[in-house]
Amino acid sequence: MTSPTSKYSDEILRRVDMMGTVTVQELSQIMGVSDQTIRRVTRPLAESGALSKVHGALVSNKSALDPPFLSRMNLNREAKVAIAQVVAEIVKDGDSLAIDTGSTSAFIAQMLRERRELTVVTNSAFVASTLAMIPGNNVSMAGTQLRDHDGASFDRSAFQVVERARVDYCILSASMAHPDKGFLVHEQCEVEMAVAMMESAARSIMAVDASKFQPQERKPALRQPNLRDGDILVTDVAPPDAFRASFAHLDVHISSIDAKIG
Amino acid sequence: MTSPTSKYSDEILRRVDMMGTVTVQELSQIMGVSDQTIRRVTRPLAESGALSKVHGALVSNKSALDPPFLSRMNLNREAKVAIAQVVAEIVKDGDSLAIDTGSTSAFIAQMLRERRELTVVTNSAFVASTLAMIPGNNVSMAGTQLRDHDGASFDRSAFQVVERARVDYCILSASMAHPDKGFLVHEQCEVEMAVAMMESAARSIMAVDASKFQPQERKPALRQPNLRDGDILVTDVAPPDAFRASFAHLDVHISSIDAKIG
DNA sequence: TTCAAAATCAACAAAAATCAACAAAACAAA
DNA sequence: TTTGTTTTGTTGATTTTTGTTGATTTTGAA
Numbered sequence: 220m221t222s223p224t225s226k227y228s229d230e231i232l233r234r235v236d237m238m239g240t241v242t243v244q245e246l247s248q249i250m251g252v253s254d255q256t257i258r259r260v261t262r263p264l265a266e267s268g269a270l271s272k273v274h275g276a277l278v279s280n281k282s283a284l285d286p287p288f289l290s291r292m293n294l295n296r297e298a299k300v301a302i303a304q305v306v307a308e309i310v311k312d313g314d315s316l317a318i319d320t321g322s323t324s325a326f327i328a329q330m331l332r333e334r335r336e337l338t339v340v341t342n343s344a345f346v347a348s349t350l351a352m353i354p355g356n357n358v359s360m361a362g363t364q365l366r367d368h369d370g371a372s373f374d375r376s377a378f379q380v381v382e383r384a385r386v387d388y389c390i391l392s393a394s395m396a397h398p399d400k401g402f403l404v405h406e407q408c409e410v411e412m413a414v415a416m417m418e419s420a421a422r423s424i425m426a427v428d429a430s431k432f433q434p435q436e437r438k439p440a441l442r443q444p445n446l447r448d449g450d451i452l453v454t455d456v457a458p459p460d461a462f463r464a465s466f467a468h469l470d471v472h473i474s475s476i477d478a479k480i481g
Numbered sequence: 482m483t484s485p486t487s488k489y490s491d492e493i494l495r496r497v498d499m500m501g502t503v504t505v506q507e508l509s510q511i512m513g514v515s516d517q518t519i520r521r522v523t524r525p526l527a528e529s530g531a532l533s534k535v536h537g538a539l540v541s542n543k544s545a546l547d548p549p550f551l552s553r554m555n556l557n558r559e560a561k562v563a564i565a566q567v568v569a570e571i572v573k574d575g576d577s578l579a580i581d582t583g584s585t586s587a588f589i590a591q592m593l594r595e596r597r598e599l600t601v602v603t604n605s606a607f608v609a610s611t612l613a614m615i616p617g618n619n620v621s622m623a624g625t626q627l628r629d630h631d632g633a634s635f636d637r638s639a640f641q642v643v644e645r646a647r648v649d650y651c652i653l654s655a656s657m658a659h660p661d662k663g664f665l666v667h668e669q670c671e672v673e674m675a676v677a678m679m680e681s682a683a684r685s686i687m688a689v690d691a692s693k694f695q696p697q698e699r700k701p702a703l704r705q706p707n708l709r710d711g712d713i714l715v716t717d718v719a720p721p722d723a724f725r726a727s728f729a730h731l732d733v734h735i736s737s738i739d740a741k742i743g
Numbered sequence: 744t745t746c747a748a749a750a751t752c753a754a755c756a757a758a759a760a761t762c763a764a765c766a767a768a769a770c771a772a773a
Numbered sequence: 774t775t776t777g778t779t780t781t782g783t784t785g786a787t788t789t790t791t792g793t794t795g796a797t798t799t800t801g802a803a
Contacts, residue, residue, distance in 0.1 A: 225780085226780095234616075239491055240485075240488055240490075240491045240492070242488060242760095243760080243761090244760090252781075252782090253781070253782050253783080254760085254761090254782095255761090255762090255781080255782065255783080256780085256781060256782075258760095258761070258762080259780090259781090271484050271485070273485060273486060273487055273488055273490075274487070274488070274759090274760065274761080274788090274789055274790065275487075275488045275759080275760060275761095275789090275790075276488030278484070278485050278488070278490075278491065280484075343610075344606055344609045344610035344613055344620075344622055345610040345614075347606040347610070347622075347627060347632065348605075348606035348607040348609070348610045348627075348632045351606055351627040351628070351629060351631075351632030352607075352629070352630065352631065352632050353629070354629055354630060355629065356629055357626075357629065358606075358626075358627040358629070358632070359625050359626055359627065360606055360609075360622055360624065360625055360627055360634065361625065362622065363621050363622055363623065363638075363642055364619075364620075364621055365609060365613040365620045365621065365622055366613070367613060367614070367615070367616055367617065367618055367619070367620070368614065368616065369613075369614065370609065370610045370613030370614050370620070372622065376625075376638065380625055487790090504750095505750080505751090506750090514791080514792090515791070515792050515793080516750085516751090516792095517751090517752090517791075517792065517793085518790085518791060518792075520750095520751070520752080521790085521791085536749095536750065536751080536798090536799055536800070537749080537750065537751095537799090537800080
């Protein structure tokens with residue numbers, strides 16, 4: 220949306236998103252600037268909707284209030300729920316899955332609680348703990364060292380576990396979709412994990428909400444592996460025409476939001 | 482979702498969800514603000530449906546079925562919350578911890594969200610995902626294959642990760658305490674994990690609520706390793722006299738819910 | 744029904760946070 | 774270096790929140 224107006228913008232936003240709620244005082248002490256500076260910087264951020272201000276504190280718009288804190292969980296929530304619903308219908312009881320990390324996958328994991336006897340491999344601790352507690356499921360957590368903002372793992376053992384698996388579907392996500400470049404993400408390790416999961420899976424499900432078809436603020440540059448013939452794309456609105464050619468070989472599922480409430 | 486109206490909204494909601502039911506009094510003492518402030522803040526929260534108010538208390542709208550809440554977590558909930566509070570006070574920012582699985586440990590993990598810069602090793606996917614998302618924490622998930630009722634791992638890699646660690650505290654639990662036999666659990670793998678965690682830790686914290694001092698319906702038969710001199714026992718009521726001798730060498734912290742206030 | 748205890752509410756003074764304006768400091772270009 | 778511009782911290786006025794007090798309502802028990 221709007222460009223940063225101060226050199227502190229990024230750090231403040233990051234800290235607020237991380238902590239959920241911080242007082243202006245606290246933040247000014249942590250960052251070693253006056254409280255007035257924090258206020259000056261945060262005013263435009265609040266106006267552009269990047270964060271919320273309450274008297275005495277700053278609160279993140281991104282962080283959920285619930286314990287499972289995923290930084291982008293509340294962004295486009297309804298779309299993600301609708302997409303999750305569709306994915307949960309594609310998957311049948313007894314299927315085996317590889318699930319990547321990301322907020323859409325977190326919703327899908329929630330929705331998959333309805334399914335039974337699932338075999339799941341994932342590098343997301345959140346997905347793992349969500350599905351492990353369903354009796355009858357068989358869940359493997361891939362990886363040891365967890366990334367601190369989303370609890371995902373990309374260490375060597377994570378790849379070993381994924382590569383050893385053979386699953387019916389892998390469930391992938393992306394930060395952006397581009398008509399020519401395909402699906403893009405920000406980090407190399409995410410691409411590598413997607414490659415590993417695709418190679419272990421008979422079929423891939425790519426889940427992206429409509430916002431991913433628009434240009435992003437922070438441009439992702441790394442290409443996810445190309446989807447294969449018959450792979451599945453799940454989204455909440457029909458993709459723009461520009462994508463028609465590149466999605467021609469895919470099985471596209473569109474879930475309008477009103478199809479699912481709850 | 483409606484945006485918070487006060488800097489306390491977030492914390493109140495978290496505590497209410499965690500405790501299930503809290504009186505306004507209790508909350509105001511725990512948070513160090515007046516009861517009137519709690520009322521003022523909770524009124525809009527109740528109107529937006531984030532929690533419910535009844536005369537005398539606030540009650541969570543989160544059902545026990547919600548993902549982060551294990552069903553067993555509602556058993557003796559107050560005691561576990563009180564114990565978790567005490568443990569979270571013993572642990573300081575920057576400490577390193579090994580945390581076992583179990584519902585008490587799940588509460589402790591929730592409470593430890595207040596701490597910063599923690600290094601955590603755990604074989605519970607729930608604990609891992611709870612603490613991994615706190616910025617600045619360094620969390621390792623020990624193990625790959627997850628047990629289906631609680632999302633804990635006891636495979637070879639779990640032990641390898643725990644054995645490689647060196648931590649300030651390990652946080653352990655038990656199904657029952659016996660004056661002569663010590664702390665007992667149901668499964669051998671839990672004992673082995675406790676041994677591994679104790680060996681990796683400078684000091685151990687055993688967290689058991691009062692119900693564990695009574696005979697259990699399903700008798701656990703396997704003995705946890707003996708606690709060492711100066712190890713810490715956290716419980717919610719003073720143990721019966723029969724335990725006096727066996728706890729003599731321990732640093733016993735008792736947090737009765739009312740004693741803790743003030 | 745009644746009463747007594749406890750919880751809630753309303754109102755006001757005290758405390759804290761915010762804002763606006765200005766001076767000091769930092770910075771960049773010449 | 775100097776100048777002009779921008780950013781930052783400080784001050785005091787203003788606004789919002791907080792705790793206290795006392796009145797009102799609710800609860801539970803006679």
